[in-house]
Amino acid sequence: MALRSDARNPEYYNPEHGSIHELIRWQSHKSPYTIAIKHNADSITYSNLEVSTNQINALLQDKGIAFGDVVAVAMDRSIHMAVCLLAIMKAGATYLPIDPNLPVERIAYLLEDSSAKKVIVSEKYRDLINHNSSQIIFEDAWLNRGDYPEDFVPVETGEDDLIYIIYTSGSTGHPKGVGVSHKGLINLLKYRLHSPGMDANDNVLGLTTMSFDIAQEELYLPLICGALLTIVDKEITRDGSALLEIVKNQQITLMQATPYIWQMMLESGWDTPLPIKAFCGGEAMTNELAGKLLGRCREVWNMYGPTETTICTTVKKITDSNEPITIGKPIDNTGVYILDEHLNKVMPGAEGELYICGVGVTKGYINREELTAEKFIDDKFSPVSGRKMYKTGDLGRLLKNGEIQFIGRVDNQIKLRGYRIEKEEIEYQLKQQENIKDALVTVYEDSVKNARLIAYLTLKTSDSDTASIINNCREGLKKVLPEHMVPTNYEILTEIPLLPSGKVDVKSLPKPNIQETTQDFVAPTNRIEKMLAEIWEEYIGIKNIGITDDFFELGGTSMIAVKTKIKIEKITNKRLSPSVLFQYPTIQQLALAIDDFTEDNYHSLVPIQPVGSKIPMYIVHGIGLNVLNFRTLATDLGPDQPIYGLQGVSLGGQQESLNTIEKTAEFYNAEIIKQNPTGPYVIAGYSIGGVIAYEMVKQLKAAGKDVKLLIMFDTAIQIPTHQYPLLKKIWAKSMRQLPKLKFRIASFLKQPKENIDYIKAVYGKKFAKGFYHKHETYGLPDYMQQTIFRLKNAFDQYVIVPYDVKIDLFSGNKLYYLDDPEFLGWRKYALQGVNVYPVSSSHNTMFDAPYHQELANLLKKRLDEINS
Template identity: 45%
Template sequence: MDAPLNTDAINALNDTAVAYPKEKALIHLTAAAAAQNPDKIALKFHDRVFTYKALNDAANKLAGYLVDQGLKRGDVAGVALDRSPEMVISLLAVMKTGAAYVPLDPDYPKDRIEFMLEDSSAKILITSEKYQNHFAANAKEVLIEAALEKFPDYPAVEPESGVIGEDLAYILYTSGSTGKPKGVQIRHFNLVNFLLSCQQSRPGLTPADKVLAVTTISFDIAGLDLYLPLITGAELLLADSATAKDGRALLDLVKAENVTVMQATPFTWRMMLASGWDSKIDLKIYCGGEAFPKDLATQLLPKTSEIWNLYGPTETTIYSTIKQITSDEDITIGTPVANTQIYIVDEQLNNLTDGSIGEILIGGDGVAVGYLNREELSAERFIKDIFSADENARMYRTGDLGKIRQDGEIVCLGRIDHQVKVRGYRIELEEIEQNLLKQGNIKQAVVIAREDTPGMPRLVAYVITPEAKEGIELKNQFDAWQKGLLEVLPEYMVPDDFVVMEAIPITPNGKIDRKALPKPDYNIIYREGEFVEPGTDNEKLVAKIWQQNMGIEKISILDNFFELGGRSLVAVKIMAAIEQETGKRLPLATLFEHATIQKLAKRLEGDEVISWESLVPIKPTGSKMPLYIVHGAGLNVLLFNALAMNMDAEQPVYGLQARGLNGIDEPLDVMEEIAANYIAEIVAKNPEGPYALAGYSLGGIIAYEMANQLIAAGKEVKMVAMFDTYAERSTVNDSAAKKAVSKAILGTKKFAHSFVLLAEDPKRTIEYKGLMLKRQLIKLYWKVFKSGQKREGFFAYDNEIDEASEKALRNYVLKPLDITLDLFRAKKRTFYMEDFEFLGWTPFAKKGVNVHEIPGEHNTIFAPPNDKEFAEVLQKCLDRVAKK
């Protein structure tokens, strides 16, 4: 049995209020630390040493120079410098001017950095002569070398910028599901609250500590690396880029410099362990960026003095919860940092404190402003904090699953969506897929993260190609894709492996079945020439080590380490094994020049889940503007297939199916929410538009509300089409008496019109009326005799969804929109309507209603042979509106 809930611990979970100087900016704290410790070492980089006074003076001088270059409070400056003291000085200087910085790792793709500069409207780009004129941007380029030459002209006084806690400190870009990064806006008080909590509470830091900083500034956790020691009076030891990627070099540095605190991702800790870490070090470990695995805790616990697990997204300022790990059997993400609240909620945002699993939401003083220039996404992820007494408080939807443990600690259970973490980096798989589709010879692409070898996650891309290749030609194709991706994505987002497939597996409802994607055959090697067996003793030794550590059974001595998918963690293990076997210690960089078994051996001879998304790709390929068709009351989007297949070869068509078909997701019963749900999925795949929307029957009303919301959001809607949808006037606001009268009048008219229909086509009228009666009787039977009992089979949940949809329709009030509406009206009438010509839409489409007659009746417009004529009429209409 589970242990009983500790209600006191759970109640105290969010009791985190702590006073702190919210009005102050981060640079006020670093300046205060400099005043208190002027002669103490603040920063060390190789042989270069800066005291607190020297570092603060340099930042003040650079701030003065930047002000003369036009940078002021409220502006944005990009910082693209290699890891160096000048990088740290530049970050501090930008904040001292009152501006916010955008951290730019020069190793990142040029296009990505240029996008960040443009999106952030950076006024100035601080870089070095090494990267002069390298980045195309509107920002004024300021070279750090030129600035340093001018230092004698500037006093070392604190600039009077007027910066306060509410001002932005930085804008940090994270991976985005639309294919473009999104900028998270962090204020000074967000950062000050987090850093003071870490300093004064958990994990704690003192002036006697020495902190080794290894994280790129484009990763938000670098904020802890750099600023926590500098507000404390501790020493900051800055590792260069090469050292930060070499586990053995990091381990040597920790030992040689007597480092007391180091923060890194699980991937970096594994690198260090693989490099021969075999004894205990008096080192306090901060582990964050991704989930902390049990096996890693098992290895690290006996080798360190303290281990702290830290959790939190960029959007809530570096980390939001902290837990000291003392046993590999007790791994959680702990409890919130100061002035932070953690909630586990269900889909209705009910707070779950009984151990139930739900989404992790984070509130408090760490919550960012939102995403820069992404109002829709900000509104979706940064929502009103309904648990706070502060009317303006907001909380962030993390998309992580979690639960509250019996003792009040939080357990994180992974992602709700397809976002993953690889080597500590948060990755939106859709961003990789979007960029893969821009490469040559790819029709469809799906990317997932696999961990077939524990502790070694790999990105695998599954692709369908129009042109089949084999052998070395296929390998060259893989290389070309990787090269193309490296031009637009960071290295950590480029797939390690590619699998060419004839078809992507799908679930019964037509969605990609990611769980069914096969494990790659890691033993397949594409090589130019013949397989060459190892001959010398050293070649045999190296081959054996490569095979053991790369999981490949047979490797030619001419095969290239990197072309085999080798990465740094594997390289560390290989080099450690070589050292253990031969006693010769080779740097990792040896593999660049000695990337084959043959070359490395010679060097030794010398002295080295089923998805139920609403958006269904019916015909996703094509160059034309996509058409999105919303399901009717029957919930089935399969009937749109014939229509789509009869349209132009370049016409993409997507269907939208109802939420709740899986029996897990709760059906939505508010029209605005149904529309918003569908829009979110469409915009996630197609953020820019323009949009062509259509709906069948009930779906037409949903499409109309989708158009309303998209237009309100500033999106371009080229088409709003009704597939035989009637615009019924809602009676939700009528009095009971008026409703009764309206219902009686309409009933009378329908009854009278039945005789007209009988005269025109008695057989079909009787069939139709019989079908309607049968549906009503089935619905009544389940409501009266089977109340509360679940139906079985594929459509087990359609009754619940129908009821939710009917409720949404009853309560929805149509409002006029400034649009032209295209009405595709069935020629044959099978029921009464007050407006047979325009189906009631004239009052709601301010720019008019275009009527297109299509063959068949309401239930047969998609059936052969009607589908071909319908498709032809629809395609002409789509092509016409697309040209406007």
């Protein structure tokens, strides 16, 4: 049976001329001042997106990137990443998106296999890539873009040239790269504009990692029609409630996701309709899911298509969840054959394998000639010689209404939470582990309907410690495979059961033993730990979970994490952080991090490392409010140093009254005293948090408390000219101009390149009429944004007075002028003096790799002095 789109014949139709970047360029002329992309607090207009991509394109060509080159990109989802990919496209090169969270060994393989000529990375990932290809740090390129022309210099590309390469799981033991052409992607995007339909009024959510093919559609679809793309960070996509809040607050009108992510949002309490078009793809949609989405979305569309045929091949608008869910009909210029094992068309209603033809079919796999020949075969039904059709390995049938019903897989490929997994790749890597003779991977649905990857193993020597072998396998796989491909459970067999034909007897495989008490079981010791253990057992499906067991190693997934978080919130009547289970993956850690049943709960105090015999240190947040950047510091200081963070988001209503530094300090002190009534204390603050810490110490000492140290991490205070009368303000500002000029000259002589880059970045933002607008928002939930604004206003109104205290000041490297660069303004306020500890990092990188160790070493010496 063959099925084609009614719109056009793929054998004779060539897509309209016009590349993706040309369509976006046209939008920049049509609506130059319209915001094209938003990401957290940043945004960029269509005009400036065009100019930026032209400049980066010219820079890349200047660095040797030419037509046809493969350029790897390892960056987080951001406006910078969008500019980078468009610039590569304009240079006529092919980009290879790499998820920076992949294991280092897997990244190295992708770079080697793809023959990437250059690697473009964010500053934070520069040490992640160890490859012969020369690196380009994108932040450096961005700062230097002003040296290049704003006009587009065309590079001639053909519709068959590759636009990107996506790697998928491979049946040969290694991932395989699929090269996708311009014509395939532009054909899909233009189809989307009329079905389901998009225009400049839409707001599309960008939530998918760029190494997943549907992310290309998310990025380019809104931009070619003048719509808005709203990018969210990875942490948001892992939490259904946070994702739902973004969709509501940002007024998203179109979102595409896997059934798994849609289900996560539903589990998070989504009960009111939203004006969004929902695209669902990646794995089969169920009637139950369709029914729930139909009651909450403006439109629901089911999508189907392998990476090898350019993202999407067939679509279906779902209108009735009581009818069989189908994958619909082919998009324009695409066809689907349903064939038997002899490549003959089956009768309507009969089951057969799906073969895809048309514009979307790619050229095949990079450096995999044999596999390409196996999967991309001659289309014997085409009148045009040389046309190929792709063998999907999927089964389907044609229904009476002309739509295709998806049935399942022909081969051993696995679809798990939206990921396409070749189990042979996992089995291959398992066999590379010590003492593993043979391996078999399957999917098992446990008693609470959680899908788990199960590995069955046979050993070379049977007298080995099985627990140690399993642990070695798990840790070994984490080094070479993405997280979603690492099995959660392992079973040791004497041999793999076989049928008389020699094939694996899957039905004879023993059920995995996932109900057994963990080997190192540590029982709950208090009421909250017992409550958490009961919830975990309910949702993970394992009995006797210990308080030191890791949630995700037990088989917990993002979906289970959402259900678990909601259940805890209902019992405790407290709102938890969206990523609480990712931050605190054991019951012991989680119990210390959340509110207890009693009134003795905390709103801002976060136990980063609560155990240890040394004097505890309490660190106040910076302007970003959270304290997660202190976790690495806690590890570096050792297991005997207790560290608590004070985050700037209260889960209670009293935060509304914290409108001054004094009241904020009083509230934080109350949290500390509740946890540690007698002291002593080490009080610290990062950036603006240092000012709060200063006031906290004043209040604690006034109350007779023992404060051993006041530590500031790069907290600077300038002359408070905003509090001066007009004439005094003018005088103060005038008096600082001469020393400011002297500083700039000396700084130029010492660090010329760094200063040029810094000035370009600062003044480029000030005087550009559209580059990166800063909104009165930080891309955070409303309650967090209100806290930030309240904190900044409180800082402006705070009057610092001298106090009898010593400050230990850890000062970062600075390219900007300060009135007091040595003591950062604190010398006249700390009457006992200021101990200054210079570090080589900048303000923003102080707690990041590789600088965190330097900071920790200096801090540890100071803490050891008071603990000796």
